[in-house]
Amino acid sequence: MPLEIIRNDITKMDTDAIVNAANSTLLGGGGVDGAIHRAAGAKLLEECKTLGGCKTGEAKITLAYNLPCKYVIHTVGPRWAGGGRNEKALLESCYKNSLALAKKYNCESVAFPLISSGVYGYPKDLALKTAVDVISGFLLKNDMTVYIVIFDKDSLIISEKLFSDIKEYIDDCYAESHFDGRTRNILFEDSCMAYSASVSLPKITKLSELDSRLAEIDESFSQMLLRKIDEKGMTDSECYKKANIDRKLFSKIRGDINYKPSKPTVLAFAVALELDLRETDEMLRKAGFALSHSNKFDIIIEYFISRGVYDIILINEALFTFDQSLLGA
Numbered sequence: 001m002p003l004e005i006i007r008n009d010i011t012k013m014d015t016d017a018i019v020n021a022a023n024s025t026l027l028g029g030g031g032v033d034g035a036i037h038r039a040a041g042a043k044l045l046e047e048c049k050t051l052g053g054c055k056t057g058e059a060k061i062t063l064a065y066n067l068p069c070k071y072v073i074h075t076v077g078p079r080w081a082g083g084g085r086n087e088k089a090l091l092e093s094c095y096k097n098s099l100a101l102a103k104k105y106n107c108e109s110v111a112f113p114l115i116s117s118g119v120y121g122y123p124k125d126l127a128l129k130t131a132v133d134v135i136s137g138f139l140l141k142n143d144m145t146v147y148i149v150i151f152d153k154d155s156l157i158i159s160e161k162l163f164s165d166i167k168e169y170i171d172d173c174y175a176e177s178h179f180d181g182r183t184r185n186i187l188f189e190d191s192c193m194a195y196s197a198s199v200s201l202p203k204i205t206k207l208s209e210l211d212s213r214l215a216e217i218d219e220s221f222s223q224m225l226l227r228k229i230d231e232k233g234m235t236d237s238e239c240y241k242k243a244n245i246d247r248k249l250f251s252k253i254r255g256d257i258n259y260k261p262s263k264p265t266v267l268a269f270a271v272a273l274e275l276d277l278r279e280t281d282e283m284l285r286k287a288g289f290a291l292s293h294s295n296k297f298d299i300i301i302e303y304f305i306s307r308g309v310y311d312i313i314l315i316n317e318a319l320f321t322f323d324q325s326l327l328g329a
Contacts, residue, residue: 002139002244003132003146003313004328005320010149011039016107017071018064019098021115024053024076026060032113041066048074057093061101071105073098077116080123088130091116095134103142111147125159132313140241150320158317166318169303173293221266221286222259228273228283243272244312244328263289267301268327274310277302297324 010018010032021032026048028037037044043065051060051074059075075098078090094115102110114131116122128148135146219227229239240250245268253259266287270280277291280301284290291298300322304315316326 002144002241002246002328003135003148004326005148005150005316007150007320009035009151010111010113011035011067013111013147013149014068015109015111015145015147016069017061017073017102017105017110018067018069019059019110019112019115020072020074021113021118021120022054022074022076024055026051026054026074031118036067036072039067040064040072044072057090057097059094059097059101061105069111071102071107073101073110075115077120077122080116080121083126087116087122088126091122091127091130092134095131096138099135099138099142099144099146102144107144109145109147111149113149113151128317132317136313143247145246158314158321162318163321166300166303166322170296170299170322173299173302176293219286220257220259221261221283222253222257224283224286225253225269228269228275228279232273234273239269239272242312243268244316245269245272261287263287264325264327268312271301271305271310271312271315271327274308275305277305280305296322300324301327 018036020036023029023033028034028045028048044062047062051062054060054074054076056076056078059073061071061073064070064072075094077094078085078087080087095112098112099110112131112135114124114127117124117127131148135148138144139146229236232239234242236250236254237247240247245265249265253261263284266284266289267280270283273279275283281291291302293299297319300318301315304310304318309315312327316328319326
């Protein structure tokens with residue numbers, strides 16, 4: 001997955017590089033900085049002593065020594081002072097300069113902490129938004145897998161209103177899913193009848209036209225995906241990047257008419273293509289899945305799609321907050 005939010009200890013990340021939220025001396029400190037220095041061993045400190053420190057917003061790179069990664073990219077985040085002292089621009093620079101170094105050293109994967117959100121006091125929701133915005137912009141033009149590593153659940157905060165709205169929606173859908181089977185069937189049949197009555201189906205006048213429509217019904221997930229990309233006027237790269245899908249995985253899907261994707265992969269493409277709930281359900285069925293009100297993951301996805309919200313990173317933040325799998329692959 002090009003951008004993934006995960007809960008882990010960054011010193012355990014087996015990526016090409018990890019990013020250290022360092023202080024300006026680069027000689028170690030508390031929090032993430034201290035943990036990385038302890039895990040890397042004394043040789044990291046010795047190399048850092050040769051770098052002459054680092055200014056806020058800039059980044060420098062070292063070897064990783066005892067860490068499972070190859071490199072450590074050290075960057076100095078801004079201290080929060082209310083937002084009026086260029087904090088946002090400096091934090092953006094931390095991510096931009098770190099990503100530039102990762103690219104320069106041919107890193108295929110890099111893991112970031114949520115820079116400045118600890119003792120430096122940067123509000124976690126604003127710190128996350130800045131991280132996501134900069135990383136997403138970078139990934140539109142570059143192929144790299146980037147992780148935002150959250151050490152504990154409280155480190156990720158979606159807005160209280162969004163959290164409460166989703167929770168209320170989940171509770172309502174759970175209640176609905178516990179209706180007796182007969183009631184659910186009646187509601188479903190009524191909705192289908194209403195839908196049928198409201199839709200005027202085109203007449204099929206030729207056998208060749210019938211064959212064409214039957215072929216469309218029998219199309220695979222891969223065929224439907226490629227058709228939808230064309231219908232939306234998107235390029236392949238626009239679609240898989242917007243879906244937070246790795247280019248190599250997309251190539252597999254394009255090259256295999258019978259490719260069987262995971263449910264999160266299907267939904268990631270549905271979000272990227274901005275499909276409505278009916279179209280999303282159709283795409284899911286091509287891969288053998290369906291949305292269910294007995295599944296919290298499905299309800300959260302439905303919440304966003306039903307409101308026309310197709311920001312996959314925001315959706316993943318919400319899924320992460322509710323301890324669900326993320327979209328993409």
